[in-house]
Amino acid sequence: MPSGLRSRGKKAMSRPLYRGFSGGGRGSGGAGHDFFDVSYQAKDLGENGFGHELMSPAGTNRSRQSLIFTFLKLGLVVFIVLSLSSSLYWAISISTSSGGNIHRGYRRLQEQVVADLTEIGELSLGIARLKELEFCPPEYENYAPCYNNVSEDFDLVDPLVPIEYERNCVPDAKKGCLILPPRNYRIPLRWPGGRDIIWKENVKITGHEFSSGSLTKRMMVEEEQISFRSGSLMVDGVEDYTHQIAEMIGLPNESNFIESGIRTVLDIGCGFGSFGAHLFSKQLLTMCIANYEASGSQVQLTLERGIPAMIGSFSSRQLPYPYLSFDMLHCARCEIEWEKNDGIFLVEVDRLLRPGGYFVWTSQMNTHRSQREKENQKKWSMIRDFAENLCWDMLSQQDETIVWKKTSRRKCYSSRKAGPAVCGRNHDVESPYYQPLNPCIAGTRSRRWIPIECHTPWPSRASLNSTELDIHGVHPEDFAEDAANWNSVIHNFWSLLSPLIFSDHPKRPGDEDPSPPFNMLRNVLDMNAHFGGFNAALLDAGKSVWVMNVVPTSGPNYLPLIFDRGFIGVQHDWCEAFPTYPRTYDMVHADGLLSLETRQKHRCSMLDIFLEIDRILRPEGWVIIRDATHLVEAARSMTTQLRWDARMVELDSSSDKKLLVCQKPFFRKQQ
Numbered sequence: 001m002p003s004g005l006r007s008r009g010k011k012a013m014s015r016p017l018y019r020g021f022s023g024g025g026r027g028s029g030g031a032g033h034d035f036f037d038v039s040y041q042a043k044d045l046g047e048n049g050f051g052h053e054l055m056s057p058a059g060t061n062r063s064r065q066s067l068i069f070t071f072l073k074l075g076l077v078v079f080i081v082l083s084l085s086s087s088l089y090w091a092i093s094i095s096t097s098s099g100g101n102i103h104r105g106y107r108r109l110q111e112q113v114v115a116d117l118t119e120i121g122e123l124s125l126g127i128a129r130l131k132e133l134e135f136c137p138p139e140y141e142n143y144a145p146c147y148n149n150v151s152e153d154f155d156l157v158d159p160l161v162p163i164e165y166e167r168n169c170v171p172d173a174k175k176g177c178l179i180l181p182p183r184n185y186r187i188p189l190r191w192p193g194g195r196d197i198i199w200k201e202n203v204k205i206t207g208h209e210f211s212s213g214s215l216t217k218r219m220m221v222e223e224e225q226i227s228f229r230s231g232s233l234m235v236d237g238v239e240d241y242t243h244q245i246a247e248m249i250g251l252p253n254e255s256n257f258i259e260s261g262i263r264t265v266l267d268i269g270c271g272f273g274s275f276g277a278h279l280f281s282k283q284l285l286t287m288c289i290a291n292y293e294a295s296g297s298q299v300q301l302t303l304e305r306g307i308p309a310m311i312g313s314f315s316s317r318q319l320p321y322p323y324l325s326f327d328m329l330h331c332a333r334c335e336i337e338w339e340k341n342d343g344i345f346l347v348e349v350d351r352l353l354r355p356g357g358y359f360v361w362t363s364q365m366n367t368h369r370s371q372r373e374k375e376n377q378k379k380w381s382m383i384r385d386f387a388e389n390l391c392w393d394m395l396s397q398q399d400e401t402i403v404w405k406k407t408s409r410r411k412c413y414s415s416r417k418a419g420p421a422v423c424g425r426n427h428d429v430e431s432p433y434y435q436p437l438n439p440c441i442a443g444t445r446s447r448r449w450i451p452i453e454c455h456t457p458w459p460s461r462a463s464l465n466s467t468e469l470d471i472h473g474v475h476p477e478d479f480a481e482d483a484a485n486w487n488s489v490i491h492n493f494w495s496l497l498s499p500l501i502f503s504d505h506p507k508r509p510g511d512e513d514p515s516p517p518f519n520m521l522r523n524v525l526d527m528n529a530h531f532g533g534f535n536a537a538l539l540d541a542g543k544s545v546w547v548m549n550v551v552p553t554s555g556p557n558y559l560p561l562i563f564d565r566g567f568i569g570v571q572h573d574w575c576e577a578f579p580t581y582p583r584t585y586d587m588v589h590a591d592g593l594l595s596l597e598t599r600q601k602h603r604c605s606m607l608d609i610f611l612e613i614d615r616i617l618r619p620e621g622w623v624i625i626r627d628a629t630h631l632v633e634a635a636r637s638m639t640t641q642l643r644w645d646a647r648m649v650e651l652d653s654s655s656d657k658k659l660l661v662c663q664k665p666f667f668r669k670q671q
Contacts, residue, residue: 130640133611135667136177142204142300143179143615145169145577147292147311165292166316167434169576176607178643179582179615180667187620187666191306191522191544195277196229198304202583205296219272228274228305238278241401245360248396248403254282261452262327263461263566266352269334273302273309280307283458285546287326287568289319303584306522308546308568311579314345318432320571323351323443325563327452332362339379343386344437347420350390351442355408356451359392362401389419390441408451410444431557433571447471448560461566462536472561479531486533490541493624521545523585525578525616528552528593529569532562548585550578552593554600574612575604582615587622594631606638614642619666624659632658643667 136143146169184201188194200221220227242254251260257279265286267276276286289312290298302309312319314336329349338345338361349359364370371377387394391407413422423440430446432438443449448471455461463483466476522545526534529549538545549569551559562569572578574597597609613623623644625635632648639646639662649659 130637132643133641134177136179138180140177140179141182142294142581144292144311144579144581146579148294165313167311167313167579176611178611178667181583181619183668185583185619185668188304188306188618194522195305195307196227198226198228198301200224200226203297203300203304204294205301226301228272228277238274242275242278242282244398244401245403248398248401249358249405250395254279258283258458261356261455261457262358263455263458264326264563264568265328265330266321266326268314268329268331268336270298270302270309271332272298273305273307275330275332276302276307277305285566285568286330289313291315297581300581300584303523303580306546308523308548309580310548310570311581314348314437316437317434318348318437319352320431320433321352322431322560322563323428324354324446324448325560326352326357327354328358328360329353330360332360333364337379339382339386341437342439343382343420344439346383346386346390347439347441348437350392350406351438353406354452355406355449356453357406358395359387359404359406360401361404364400366397366400366402386419389416391416391419410449413441413444431551431559431571433553433573448564455564458566459539461564462539464561464565468564469561472558472564474531474558474561482531482533483536486537487540489626490534490537494541494543521586521622524548524587524589525585526550527574527588527590527613528555528596529558529562530556530591531558532565532567532569534589534591535562535567536565545587552596555596574609577612578616580616583618585616585621586618587624588613588617589624591626594625594627594635598631606634607641610635610638610642614644614664617664619664621664623662623664625662626657626659629656629658632660635660 146167147165182201182204186199186202188199188202189197201224203226205226239254246252246254246256249260251257263284265276265279265284267273267286267288269290270276270286270288273286273288276288279286286308288299288302288307288309290309291313292311293299299309299311329352336345353359365376365380371380384394387404391409391412392404393407395403395405397403421440422444423438423442425445427438427440428442428445429435429438430443456465464472464479469476469479521543524538524545525548526532527550529535529547529551532547532549535547535549538547547567547569549559549562549567550572551557551562551569553571553573557571559569559571570579574593593609594606597603617623625632627635636646636648639660642664644662644664646660646662649661651657651659
């Protein structure tokens, strides 16, 4: 154990939480602290919460609890009177009873007093015990709150007719229950093997997905597995396609993307993530977004492969990313009708693109044969003219693919004769959170208006210089201190967790990581990313993971800084469901999130947030919570309800924080 971490007593860490172990060791420490109604009182329905109660999925109301406490007080008075009466009777009987009878009577009375006092003590907390939550009904297996209705019969939905699901996060009838994996669910293969092969039963698919001929949707379906790297032309096709894009930009090949300033890519309607999987080998980081889909979800399959993805739509709202964030936006048959709604979808693309960034559009409508039809020709003319009015230059067109380059010159907007207006200061919001689509051009006044070719190349880009930090109002000393802290923390985390995560390759702290296959961690979610220091430290340590950096809407917004470092992330309100499917992350990390949420007037309960963590965490996945001692102790007590295996670890004695390390057991669905 490293010097910076020491277990809470030798017994606390005597048994590692090995993968697949779901026995004892669950936290049972009491809380009794003022946090998210963690005093076990019934709570009011939060503004954006799910309205869960702590003692059961159905919960109780305050009036009922007040009545219980009244009866408890009366019961306590009666008990005391009876106890005193019994004691008096026992004392009087001393003179008339034999020694043996006195001893037996005393033993019985003592045992009864202890039992009654124990029961009263438990009831006085408001609950008999923290009961384990029940498992959800089968229809919740792939439940994505804010998007789908579990009562809908998806078997009757025509899979060939796309349904547009709007994000709608309101208090609903979602039960406070734990979502079980599919009946034949299996732990995903280790990275990088899991990138090309996934277990068929882990995702919800039907027959129509198998016949898709799109370049990014090809797969080979076997009895138990789905392969994305088969003997077909799929792999060569993606390689040829990315090579073609590089040439259209003016580069020798795709290996030169980094040199040209391209690091982050937003892939709209990404298929099954094959484009992003290939770009990852070129050090590019691709975020896949696609609409919610009840079956054959692009997002679910992409995350199952270990590629970044989240549910997102261009239909009516801005995506929760800052303006000027991505170096390239890509759409290959993404089924967005760019000419609709007066070109407002193209305006959203422009908002997200950095100056000098690229928009790559591949569509059958772009072929010469397709444009012989008057309707397609009309659509193409509208898109071409609108792109020109956005100050985009069309670099090249080959077959179905067109590449535009966004201008790096702000003066271009004042020289246009037509096109959307530049946003006024009141409408130029840097990081909108699901706001309606904005018809004006954003970000032109921002100090972040820096052409992609002027950014420091990756990987040096992850360490911003003083001039770049000044744009975000961050002092270089604070940034350096944050980086040093996280490098130390990651070293300690990994030394602590290595015997646990590498359960089939046990090693001592300080030893080198085991040889391939690598550890089970690939998809990591940081719930309170701050500067993205956790992400940077993982990369510095050579871990083969990617991190979804989440910036809570309730705290300071450093998401633009995170994107400028070459990372990806999203703004999110943790009183709402995260835009993903169940079982899509291997690890969830939260540093200071509990403290942050305590200042938000109890908008939702601690159990609400932990249930969401449980939903998105894979079986045998890990949760690391680092926060103030009393909040970590409160969280520890709640792991009993969630059935997590938990260990609480003390940091150095001078720290007022503690570390909670949890593993979600693999509960199999009953046959």
